[in-house]
Amino acid sequence: MSDQLALLVSKLEDGKVRCELCAHRCVIRPGQRGLCKVRENRGGELFSLIYGRLIASHVDPIEKKPLYHFMPGSLSFSIASPGCNFRCKWCQNEDIAQISPSNEPGRLPYTPPERVVETALATGCQSIAFTYTEPTISFEYNLDVSRLAHEAGLKTAYITNGYMTPEMLELTVPTLDAANVDIKAFDDRIHRKYTAGHLQPVLDSCVALLKAGVWLEVTTLVIPGVNDDEDQLQGVAKFIATKLSQDVPWHISRYFPQPHFHEIPATPAKTIFHAMDIGRKAGLRYVYGGNLAASTDTNCPNCGERVIRRMGYADAILNLNEGACPKCGFRIAGVW
Ligand code: SF4
Known part of the structure; x- marks a missing residue:
């Protein structure tokens, strides 16, 4: 090919x-x-240069994306092509996300879109996730895989930095079911400094995805001295609550030092709990702590009943009655 x-x-x-x-x-x-x-x-x-050049493929729990309100407890066939349009200094997947002689696309074998769908079905997955690197830049391949996936009854998900154009989104959303967008900072100067991209297109993509009916969740990796100040955390929380929806889940993840970005220590757990408080006070119904031992269960926002119990990324036990809280009947937002 x-x-x-x-x-x-x-x-x-x-x-x-x-x-x-x-x-x-x-x-x-x-x-x-x-x-x-x-x-x-x-x-x-x-x-x-990356059409069908996969650098990673795994069967993952959908929770690992993270997507907590999208077919919880299901498996997602997760694929990635090499490359990224951001330059995040703390990237955990730098070896596959940044092009170098070792992952030059032409050196990777070709995987036809049909094979991705066949493998997803054969491994019991209910969805295909474009993840690990930035799926926007493998758009042509993802589009072909997604069309076939829908024909086969599979759902699709983008785990993305949200730095796409409206034109790309227009072509993508008809065969896209879910997305997790990473809002990496809420100050354009900081966003540009650490990622090489502006903030506003990311926010615009979130609005457009939600408007198009794609199930949306948001992630923020909180890094000390980069985006852990009150203004930025308040900014993300208010943006989700007022420009998106109080039903959009916010995953607030703890940062751990990377081999090439180790000058900043791990995020204290109390910072994550504080950010979660900010999210709840802004009116968000579903706020989760990531890379923490606790804070991953879903409780009914109306009566507090635990409606999804999660054990790490390994399993999710649902206590839902057709998408509603079994105790009070409150409708829990998501795709069940
Ligand atoms: S606009 Fe984005 S996708 Fe296109 S070449 Fe530049 S970085 Fe790559």
């Missing part, structure tokens, strides 16, 4: 092209690649 002609491209003068896939909208000269290093201008045509 040769490299695939890219979609969402504007042709410019002198053989240059502008990639309209993610909010960077890179202008790329002939012979050059975009910031993600997986889209290349060859003689005035843009090519995706």
Whole structure:
């Protein structure tokens, strides 16, 4: 399988092209690649270098994405192509998310979309998740996999930094069922400094996904000295509560030092609990602590009854009556 002609491209003068896939909208000269290093201008045509070039595939509990209100207790066939359009200094998947000679796309074997769907079905998965790296930049492949997945009765999910264009979302949402968007900071200067991307396109994507009927959850990895100040935590919480919905779950994760980003110590557990308080005070009904031993169960926002019990990522025990609390009948938001 040769490299695939890219979609969402504007042709410019002198053989240059502008990639309209993610909010960077890179202008790329002939012979050059975009910031993600997986889209290349060859003689005035843009090519995706990662169509079907999978660098990871695993059967994961859907909780691990994390998606807590989307078919809890089910398995999701989770795949990734190499590359990312962000440069997060704390990335936990840097070895597969940043292109280097060892994961150059052309060195990876080709996996046809049909095989992804077959494997998902054969392993008892109910969904396919595009995850681990940034799925936006493998858009063409994901689109083909998602169409086949829907035909086979499987759901699909993006675990994403949200840095896509409205054009990309318009083509994606008809075959997308769920998304977890990572809001990495709530200050544009800090967002740009640590990720290389602006904040506003991420927020716009969250609004657009929700409006399109995609089940949405939000994650924030809280890092001391980067995004743990009151203003940013309040900012994310208020954004979810007022611009999205009080029913959108917020996962607040604890950061642990990475080999290449170890100057900052692990996030104290009390910071996560404080952020969770901020979320609840903002009116959010479902707030979870990530990378903590506790705080992963779902309680009914109306009467407090535990409606989903989670044991790490291994299992989820549901205490729901057709999506409602069995004690008071309150409808728990989600896809059950
Ligand atoms: S996907 Fe984003 S980073 Fe990659 S070439 Fe296109 S605009 Fe640039």
